[in-house]
Structures are given as structure tokens and as C-alpha cells.
Amino acid sequence: MDCESFQLIQVASGAKSLRSLRYNETFHPVVGPMIEARGLHVVQHRFIERAMKNPQIPFVIWDVGLGAAANAIAILEVFRDQEIAVPVELHSFDRNLEALDFALKHAAELGYFSGWEELVATFLKEGVVQFRNVTWKRQSGDFRERVFDLEIPAPQSVIFDPYSPASNPELWTVEIFSALRKRVGEAPCLVTSYSRSTSVRTTFLVAGWFVGKGAATGEKQETTLVASTLSLLEQPLERSWLERVAKSGAPGPLTNGMGEKRSATEVAEGLQEHPQFNSIHAKESKTKEILK
Numbered sequence: 509m510d511c512e513s514f515q516l517i518q519v520a521s522g523a524k525s526l527r528s529l530r531y532n533e534t535f536h537p538v539v540g541p542m543i544e545a546r547g548l549h550v551v552q553h554r555f556i557e558r559a560m561k562n563p564q565i566p567f568v569i570w571d572v573g574l575g576a577a578a579n580a581i582a583i584l585e586v587f588r589d590q591e592i593a594v595p596v597e598l599h600s601f602d603r604n605l606e607a608l609d610f611a612l613k614h615a616a617e618l619g620y621f622s623g624w625e626e627l628v629a630t631f632l633k634e635g636v637v638q639f640r641n642v643t644w645k646r647q648s649g650d651f652r653e654r655v656f657d658l659e660i661p662a663p664q665s666v667i668f669d670p671y672s673p674a675s676n677p678e679l680w681t682v683e684i685f686s687a688l689r690k691r692v693g694e695a696p697c698l699v700t701s702y703s704r705s706t707s708v709r710t711t712f713l714v715a716g717w718f719v720g721k722g723a724a725t726g727e728k729q730e731t732t733l734v735a736s737t738l739s740l741l742e743q744p745l746e747r748s749w750l751e752r753v754a755k756s757g758a759p760g761p762l763t764n765g766m767g768e769k770r771s772a773t774e775v776a777e778g779l780q781e782h783p784q785f786n787s788i789h790a791k792e793s794k795t796k797e798i799l800k
């Protein structure tokens with residue numbers, strides 16, 4: 509694959525962000541990198557509160573799509589602003605470092621690297637760096653393979669930030685979301701995503717996750733917050749949402765092309781059995797069997 513090229517653009521808020529010329533997508537549209545990273549991802553994960561619940565075990569965060577590291581820096585800010593005695597592991601996945609290289613060349617315009625330059629330079633050089641209680645580690649290669657790597661500890665938080673399903677379809681599939689769900693097992697885990705599309709939501713549900721409304725960002729009045737247990741969601745999608753699935757022209761679930769395509773009505777009917785919508789199956793452990 510040839511080198512990915514980028515452009516620096518000014519978004520509506522006045523902040524600067526990267527635009528991928530290959531995918532024709534802006535990394536953090538409308539509000540810019542740090543407002544999106546903090547408001548959409550960091551706040552919803554409640555890192556400090558959740559990490560403190562089990563201070564004896566490391567709190568593991570997966571940053572899927574390191575890109576220009578805005579999300580990673582926003583995570584580090586949390587642990588700079590509040591010191592806790594819990595070890596935190598931040599694993600940043602990307603198949604290349606092209607966006608980060610480009611971003612660092614434009615660090616002054618982007619602004620958010622201010623104070624982090626040395627740390628990011630070491631991270632780039634060594635692939636791992638320690639900041640207070642946080643070990644920040646680079647995980648190179650394709651996430652479709654790395655998700656299965658048992659040497660990487662399973663996450664309690666996932667920031668899922670690849671390009672859109674249209675540009676980056678290989679990562680938005682039942683196969684990937686199921687692999688992630690299996691890695692998490694019984695542990696409480698939250699996933700944040702900027703997508704609010706019906707097909708992405710059905711894909712998470714079919715893969716055995718619980719799905720709720722996520723925080724607003726930019727022009728989006730809502731995004732998606734996904735969890736391994738229902739109790740982690742403040743606003744789970746209600747059963748009435750399945751009516752929207754039944755009428756949808758693109759109900760999902762998104763797949764890697766294998767398996768039979770089901771009609772919107774069939775998808776909605778299948779999801780009625782999901783414990784999120786069916787109190788008879790509300791015992792969360794049943795999720796996977798029902799949706800297999």
C-alpha cells in the first residue's frame with residue numbers, strides 16, 4: 509500500500525485537524541481533535557472512577573486507531589490531572605505511523621502536543637513509554653490480527669476510532685466485534701464510537717455487546733456507547749428501537765462478506781431475543797448463546 513497522505517484543515521470550531529487524502533475523511537470534524545477526544549471518549553469511560561474500583565489490577569485501555577494520537581493524549585491528560593495508585597496500560601493500535609509523523613510535523617498548528625513532545629518522541633522511537641502510572645504501548649500491525657493476540661491484556665475500555673465503516677469496512681464487522689467481545693469475557697468493558705448508525709449498532713448487538721446512546725459531539729446529537737454488561741449503560745437502546753431496525757434500508761449486521769444476508773425484519777426479530785430487549789433472557793451470560 510502506498511504512503512497515506514494528509515492535509516491539515518481548519519474545522520468549524522477553528523481548531524486544526526488532519527484529513528486523510530486517501531479516505532477523504534477528517535479525523536475530528538466540526539469540534540476538532542481535543543474536544544472530540546475528551547467529550548466523546550474520555551468522559552464517557554470514567555477512567556479514574558472505574559480504575560479505582562479494582563486498584564489491585566491494571567486498568568487496560570485499547571486505543572484502536574492511534575492516528576494522530578489526539579485520543580491517546582486526552583487519555584494521558586486524565587492521569588496527569590489526577591494521580592491515582594492504579595497501574596494503567598494504554599495500548600495504541602495502528603497499522604502505520606504515517607498520521608502521527610505528519611501530526612508531529614504540524615505540532616504547533618495542532619496545539620495538543622504542547623508539553624507532550626518529548627514523551628511522544630520517545631513513544632515513537634521505543635514503542636513504549638511510562639508516564640506516571642500509565643504505560644503507553646504501541647501495537648503495530650493490522651487490528652484484525654492484533655485483536656486475537658493474547659499477549660496483549662484484555663481491555664476494560666476501548667476507544668474505537670478507525671475511519672468510517674464506508675472507508676474502513678474491515679474493522680466494523682461482527683467478526684471483529686465478536687473477537688473483541690470474547691477477549692473481554694466477563695469483565696466490565698466500555699467501548700466508545702462516533703458512529704450512531706443502525707447497522708453499526710446491530711453489529712455490536714449481534715456480536716454479544718449491549719448498546720446504548722452515547723454523548724453528543726459536533727453535529728451529532730448522539731453517538732454510541734457499548735458495554736459488556738447492561739449495568740454499565742445509562743441510556744441503553746430500548747425495545748422500541750427495534751422498530752427502526754425493521755424499517756431500515758441498511759439494518760446490518762456488517763460482516764466480512766461471509767454468511768447469509770438477512771432482511772431488516774429478520775434482523776429485528778432476531779434481536780428481540782437479545783437480553784437487552786428481552787427480560788426472559790436478561791441473564792447477561794446468555795447473550796452469546798442466543799446470538800450465535
Ligand SMILES: C[S@@+](CC[C@H](N)C(=O)[O-])C[C@H]1O[C@@H](n2cnc3c(N)ncnc32)[C@H](O)[C@@H]1O
Nearest residue numbers: 573574575576577578579602603650651669670
Ligand atoms: C481516524 S484515524 C484515528 C484518529 C486517532 N484516534 C486520533 O486521535 O488522532 C484512523 C486510524 O485507524 C488506522 N487503521 C485503519 N484500519 C486499520 C487496521 N485494519 N488496523 C490498524 N489500524 C487501522 C489508520 O491507519 C488511521 O491512523
